[in-house]
Amino acid sequence: MNDFTSRVADAKIPDATVRRFSLYLRYLEDFERSGINSVASGVLAERGGTTAAQVRKDLSFLGSFGKRGLGYSVRELTGVLRDVLGLDSVWRVALLGAGRIGTALFRYEPFRARGFHITTVIDNDPGKVGTRLGGVMIRGEHELECALTEDRTDLVIVAVPAPVAQALVDRVVAAGIRAVLNYAPAQLRLPDDVALRNVSMTVELESLSHALTRVRRCR
Amino acid sequence: MNDFTSRVADAKIPDATVRRFSLYLRYLEDFERSGINSVASGVLAERGGTTAAQVRKDLSFLGSFGKRGLGYSVRELTGVLRDVLGLDSVWRVALLGAGRIGTALFRYEPFRARGFHITTVIDNDPGKVGTRLGGVMIRGEHELECALTEDRTDLVIVAVPAPVAQALVDRVVAAGIRAVLNYAPAQLRLPDDVALRNVSMTVELESLSHALTRVRRCR
DNA sequence: TTCCACTTGTGAACGATTTCACAAGCAGGG
DNA sequence: CCCTGCTTGTGAAATCGTTCACAAGTGGAA
Numbered sequence: 001m002n003d004f005t006s007r008v009a010d011a012k013i014p015d016a017t018v019r020r021f022s023l024y025l026r027y028l029e030d031f032e033r034s035g036i037n038s039v040a041s042g043v044l045a046e047r048g049g050t051t052a053a054q055v056r057k058d059l060s061f062l063g064s065f066g067k068r069g070l071g072y073s074v075r076e077l078t079g080v081l082r083d084v085l086g087l088d089s090v091w092r093v094a095l096l097g098a099g100r101i102g103t104a105l106f107r108y109e110p111f112r113a114r115g116f117h118i119t120t121v122i123d124n125d126p127g128k129v130g131t132r133l134g135g136v137m138i139r140g141e142h143e144l145e146c147a148l149t150e151d152r153t154d155l156v157i158v159a160v161p162a163p164v165a166q167a168l169v170d171r172v173v174a175a176g177i178r179a180v181l182n183y184a185p186a187q188l189r190l191p192d193d194v195a196l197r198n199v200s201m202t203v204e205l206e207s208l209s210h211a212l213t214r215v216r217r218c219r
Numbered sequence: 220m221n222d223f224t225s226r227v228a229d230a231k232i233p234d235a236t237v238r239r240f241s242l243y244l245r246y247l248e249d250f251e252r253s254g255i256n257s258v259a260s261g262v263l264a265e266r267g268g269t270t271a272a273q274v275r276k277d278l279s280f281l282g283s284f285g286k287r288g289l290g291y292s293v294r295e296l297t298g299v300l301r302d303v304l305g306l307d308s309v310w311r312v313a314l315l316g317a318g319r320i321g322t323a324l325f326r327y328e329p330f331r332a333r334g335f336h337i338t339t340v341i342d343n344d345p346g347k348v349g350t351r352l353g354g355v356m357i358r359g360e361h362e363l364e365c366a367l368t369e370d371r372t373d374l375v376i377v378a379v380p381a382p383v384a385q386a387l388v389d390r391v392v393a394a395g396i397r398a399v400l401n402y403a404p405a406q407l408r409l410p411d412d413v414a415l416r417n418v419s420m421t422v423e424l425e426s427l428s429h430a431l432t433r434v435r436r437c438r
Numbered sequence: 439t440t441c442c443a444c445t446t447g448t449g450a451a452c453g454a455t456t457t458c459a460c461a462a463g464c465a466g467g468g
Numbered sequence: 469c470c471c472t473g474c475t476t477g478t479g480a481a482a483t484c485g486t487t488c489a490c491a492a493g494t495g496g497a498a
């Protein structure tokens with residue numbers, strides 16, 4: 001925990017705002033590397049494709065620590081955002097499914113850089129169990145509960161085929177996990193106190209193809 | 220184009236609704252495989268984690284073809300959704316970047332199943348250019364415009380490192396592409412008439428870690 | 439000290455999306 | 469035919485998110 005913890009207002013922050021925090025943080029880190037000390041809302045807005053008012057409103061959820069006339073301290077804002085996004089601790093992640101998607105996710109560098117360490121990999125293919133992915137031993141599905149406990153897993157990434165996903169996730173939840181990132185093309189049903197985010201490859205593509213279809217028709 | 224084209228009201232449909240259409244379609248295809256002929260809004264809602272009213276409101280954007288007392292014809296609704304999502308034509312897709320993410324996307328079966336055919340792959344690694352990914356020859360970055368035209372590309376998937384993304388996309392847009400799916404951790408700036416969807420691996424993870432942090436603090 | 443240019447923080451207006459509530463339509467049974 | 473149970477379609481209300489507009493704070497220059 002850093003110096004800014006105490007200032008962080010912890011009222012419920014809209015989901016859309018939290019997602020933009022991730023983006024702001026990304027830009028701020030760029031600025032920090034460039035040696036820039038302060039940014040105005042307008043600058044962040046331009047970088048992030050929103051408006052200055054939006055940026056200020058978003059940041060106002062965290063309290064008020066901008067300087068009027070000057071903008072925000074890059075260092076301070078970076079700290080606050082990292083704190084509110086929970087990026088100051090290391091999160092222990094279990095990856096379910098070591099197929100193509102799973103493997104690509106495992107190897108995705110930015111995860112580790114942000115403190116998400118994949119410490120557990122589960123797959124039910126007997127040919128894979130016992131082999132290593134990166135430095136991590138792939139364990140069989142039957143070891144799931146065991147592995148989650150032993151490795152003190154904080155959150156789980158689901159990258160298994162859709163038909164298997166729900167059953168597996170039920171076990172994950174029963175094992176006490178409270179956050180799931182789902183890449184399987186299935187709508188998972190979870191208790192309300194478990195945080196769930198779905199990433200669907202096809203939903204985005206289909207929304208694009210809808211947009212293209214509309215354009216086409218109008219001409 | 221299928222029988223239902225004429226019925227599709229083409230007023231502007233909210234983005235959130237279009238995204239749900241993708242989900243509904245997925246479930247409907249399940250139902251169709253199971254030999255179910257009609258579904259009520261409540262059933263779709265339960266499957267998709269929303270409410271019956273939401274489903275009905277969404278579908279009302281497409282006109283009204285449910286049967287009161289009965290629900291919707293699975294076959295008819297499937298047709299309408301496929302049509303409005305533009306899934307009745309084949310879309311020719313170019314993949315920029317044949318790294319880990321790019322490769323995983325290329326190999327992702329559901330894309331092809333939905334009519335998204337990756338016909339072009341571009342990478343700037345000289346070691347990769349000239350080799351094949353699946354059946355597709357990887358071409359150099361300098362051939363970009365050329366490739367897009369020759370292959371009659373409809374939409375582009377960006378899976379290159381963030382620093383390169385903007386420059387590449389500018390060229391893509393100049394070449395007349397009107398839809399971009401961006402996997403690079405960069406906020407792309409495009410003209411308004413180009414449809415853009417961002418998929419960010421880290422944004423979702425960070426929103427989860429924010430959720431976890433909140434839970435922790437409350438106890 | 440005063441003025442000026444700049445920027446934040448925020449209530450209020452606005453717009454979009456979701457939920458509610460209910461009239462109207464359909465099928466099946468008696 | 470009428471009644472009952474079920475489900476759609478949709479205005480109206482409620483909720484949620486974004487944009488506007490401006491008072492108030494800041495640093496620097498004169």
